Amino acid sequence: MTIAANLGYPRIGPRRELKQALEAHWAGRLPEDGLRQAAAALRAQARALQRGSGIAHVPSGDFAFYDHVLETACAFGCVPPGYGWSGEGPVPLATLFALARGTPEAPALEMTKWFDTNYHYLVPTPSAAQGFRLVENRWAAAVAEGLALGCRTRPVLLGPVSFLLLSKPLDTDRPLDLLPRLLPAYEAALRGIAEAGAAWVQIDEPCLATDLPAGAEAAYRLAYDRLAQAAPGLGLLLASYFGGLGENLPLVASLPVDGVHLDLVRDPGQLAPALEALRPDLWLSLGVVDGRNVWRGDLRRAFGLLRQAAARSGGARRLMVAPSCSLLHVPQSLAHETALDPALRRRLAFAEEKLAEVALLARALDEGESVAAAAFRESDAVLAEARADAAAHRADIAARLAAVTPAMERRASPFAARAARQQARLGLPPLPVTTIGSLPQTAEVRQARARLARGETTPADYEAAMARLTEEAVRWQEAAGIDVLVHGEFERNDMVKYFAEQLDGYAVTKHGWVQSYGSRCVAPPIIWRDVARPAPMTVRWAAHAQSLTARPVKGMLTGPVTMLQWAFAREDIPRETVCRQIALAIRDEAEDLEAAGIAIVQIDEPAFREGLPLRAAARADYLRWAVAAFRLAASGLGDATQVHTHMCYSEFEDIIGAIAALDADVISIETARSRMALLDAFAGFDYPNAVGPGVWDIHSPRVPEASEMAALARQALRRLPAGRLWLNPDCGCKTRGWAEVRPAVGNLVAAARQLRAELTAAE
Numbered sequence: 001m002t003i004a005a006n007l008g009y010p011r012i013g014p015r016r017e018l019k020q021a022l023e024a025h026w027a028g029r030l031p032e033d034g035l036r037q038a039a040a041a042l043r044a045q046a047r048a049l050q051r052g053s054g055i056a057h058v059p060s061g062d063f064a065f066y067d068h069v070l071e072t073a074c075a076f077g078c079v080p081p082g083y084g085w086s087g088e089g090p091v092p093l094a095t096l097f098a099l100a101r102g103t104p105e106a107p108a109l110e111m112t113k114w115f116d117t118n119y120h121y122l123v124p125t126p127s128a129a130q131g132f133r134l135v136e137n138r139w140a141a142a143v144a145e146g147l148a149l150g151c152r153t154r155p156v157l158l159g160p161v162s163f164l165l166l167s168k169p170l171d172t173d174r175p176l177d178l179l180p181r182l183l184p185a186y187e188a189a190l191r192g193i194a195e196a197g198a199a200w201v202q203i204d205e206p207c208l209a210t211d212l213p214a215g216a217e218a219a220y221r222l223a224y225d226r227l228a229q230a231a232p233g234l235g236l237l238l239a240s241y242f243g244g245l246g247e248n249l250p251l252v253a254s255l256p257v258d259g260v261h262l263d264l265v266r267d268p269g270q271l272a273p274a275l276e277a278l279r280p281d282l283w284l285s286l287g288v289v290d291g292r293n294v295w296r297g298d299l300r301r302a303f304g305l306l307r308q309a310a311a312r313s314g315g316a317r318r319l320m321v322a323p324s325c326s327l328l329h330v331p332q333s334l335a336h337e338t339a340l341d342p343a344l345r346r347r348l349a350f351a352e353e354k355l356a357e358v359a360l361l362a363r364a365l366d367e368g369e370s371v372a373a374a375a376f377r378e379s380d381a382v383l384a385e386a387r388a389d390a391a392a393h394r395a396d397i398a399a400r401l402a403a404v405t406p407a408m409e410r411r412a413s414p415f416a417a418r419a420a421r422q423q424a425r426l427g428l429p430p431l432p433v434t435t436i437g438s439l440p441q442t443a444e445v446r447q448a449r450a451r452l453a454r455g456e457t458t459p460a461d462y463e464a465a466m467a468r469l470t471e472e473a474v475r476w477q478e479a480a481g482i483d484v485l486v487h488g489e490f491e492r493n494d495m496v497k498y499f500a501e502q503l504d505g506y507a508v509t510k511h512g513w514v515q516s517y518g519s520r521c522v523a524p525p526i527i528w529r530d531v532a533r534p535a536p537m538t539v540r541w542a543a544h545a546q547s548l549t550a551r552p553v554k555g556m557l558t559g560p561v562t563m564l565q566w567a568f569a570r571e572d573i574p575r576e577t578v579c580r581q582i583a584l585a586i587r588d589e590a591e592d593l594e595a596a597g598i599a600i601v602q603i604d605e606p607a608f609r610e611g612l613p614l615r616a617a618a619r620a621d622y623l624r625w626a627v628a629a630f631r632l633a634a635s636g637l638g639d640a641t642q643v644h645t646h647m648c649y650s651e652f653e654d655i656i657g658a659i660a661a662l663d664a665d666v667i668s669i670e671t672a673r674s675r676m677a678l679l680d681a682f683a684g685f686d687y688p689n690a691v692g693p694g695v696w697d698i699h700s701p702r703v704p705e706a707s708e709m710a711a712l713a714r715q716a717l718r719r720l721p722a723g724r725l726w727l728n729p730d731c732g733c734k735t736r737g738w739a740e741v742r743p744a745v746g747n748l749v750a751a752a753r754q755l756r757a758e759l760t761a762a763e
């Protein structure tokens, strides 16, 4: 029997129920047991839905209140002091949230991107001194919870090697050295899982799809030799995803596990070598349904791969059919997307629809293709219709792209000459203070937009309300002493979706929510046709804000790489081409802002690092076209217009050359949680342009003191010259409330004034 399996399910709920419950709990409106009940109800609903779709191996333990990496760390007792855990018994929920969000006394753990996704995990901080102990078997509990309701589930653990590779240990910079201490805790977890009644456990080792660091191979051997013996009788499925195993295949083939999951969407080519290398008695889990995009699958193609695996010589047929990775990264259900263009809707599959594809493929493999004949025909028809979509390929856009010259990807003068002209125009003080763009998206703002969507307000009234907020924001920033102002982005639902709604070629969903971090979600737009800008998108907002003040107001745009990376993109043309189409649209917008008198244009590229391929071999090509697209978007601007860019959650150590090649006049980056460590890359590389290191972690409700921000800025001054340094928060303030933003910005300005005085005194 072929097993229809799933690797992980969206946890936020079809209507973001978990978000509502979490935020109510944090606001003191929902007690802990209410939150736990809401979570249990969501898990029960998810299990039932998956079972109902025909999935035999339903995952459990994939739920998390905030993040599954954080919960793994907590289950193994990796909790630094100061967050309210006694060191005995399970880590309280309050400690979990303190680690995730920070408290007035203790900053939050560092948060960073989960591989090449827009999901963020909290970076565990284990230590040799603290060691590891299974303080709560959350996986055994998840198995028991399912069994009590009649569903035998397959618990999912983040594997020990990936767990350590994703960690930043406190007392060593060689995380894998901690493995021997960690393994007993994992062994205990597996024993408990078996005792709870699970038949299989899924151990995720996504790092197997990356270039492994030195020592990782030995670590994998040690880990899986031990774990395979921990609970005899418990099937151990080793899951890799987000890419192919590549040169790690022989390693995986040598591990004493019971099954291996392969991502055949990102790397279908790995099937043939895997069939050769893997023991015939091994279960093969074939990830043939795309867990990273929203397109319906090419069922015939997927079936071809399955048949190839089924035909492998020797042994009984031990196959599982599955999505390529956890479905955490796609929206839950297409059912409620009634407003989508039917021509697009037919082509889509969200989590629920993907599981139906998985179940159908498994059945077709066992019972013969004929049971799926109608579905295969429909899949063929949808693909044919997509290929024949004339609006997907516009001659005017192709002609414009073909006419792009190298000069269009270059500013007129080098940085030093531009900087002089810009300073003559702007007259900024040393260490200028600015913010990243968005100001609090309060309930008032979101409700006004919700009323507009429901037709309860007119567009004119809505726009007037946003214009009023913008004016208040300008007045407040002037009074607060900020040097370069923002308009506040009140009119934007999201920095990507807002532009997508105004560009040709994009479609947006109503409920297509995907978790980004904690309770925060995004509804990524879908790129299905050629992209173009029919009309200016932001000019009136920027011009309005600028008309209210003599200080410079930045025009805010989202860059082409981020507009691509944070969307679900078409796959029938190269990503490079899609990105260049977007770049031309943004370029036009930037030029329109300049023409309207805006002296500083910020083109945000927070997803620039995230788009970097996981494998080093593919990186140069990505960096080439991503840098070129940004430059194409920015280089229509004259020397006297200052180009800013912004990136958060970024590790630039390995791509600092590409960051410099963007040639933005000023780049603001996230550095507060990592205590300025990132700046070493800029200093070491001799980064040529100006940098604004974040000195306030806006992902935490904690308000830093002026002295703290000044201390961080002094660290920055040790690495970069004062003349090229700005001061700003880590990211936009949209997730914060005014009660935090007002004092924090006040402290930021105070810190800047203090440092300016110190600089003058030192002269």
Ligand SMILES: Nc1nc2c(c(=O)[nH]1)N[C@@H](CNc1ccc(C(=O)N[C@@H](CCC(=O)N[C@@H](CCC(=O)N[C@@H](CCC(=O)O)C(=O)O)C(=O)O)C(=O)O)cc1)CN2
Pocket: 118, 441, 443, 446, 447, 449, 450, 492, 493, 494, 495, 496, 497, 516, 517, 519, 520, 521, 522, 523, 566, 606, 734, 735
């Ligand atoms: N796309 C994207 N990715 C990103 C970021 C980003 O800003 N955008 N930032 C980084 C961090 N990630 C983030 C992801 C999401 C949010 C965020 O604030 N999301 C909002 C939703 C944003 C949105 O689309 N808002 C809509 C819909 C708001 C809403 O929930 N409306 C209510 C009704 C209004 C109400 O009563 O509150 C509803 O639909 O039920 C709007 O403002 O119009 C949230 O989860 O709360 C922040 C950071 C990295 N990745």
Ligand SMILES: [Zn+2]
Pocket: 436, 606, 646, 647, 648, 730, 731, 732
């Ligand atoms: Zn940011």
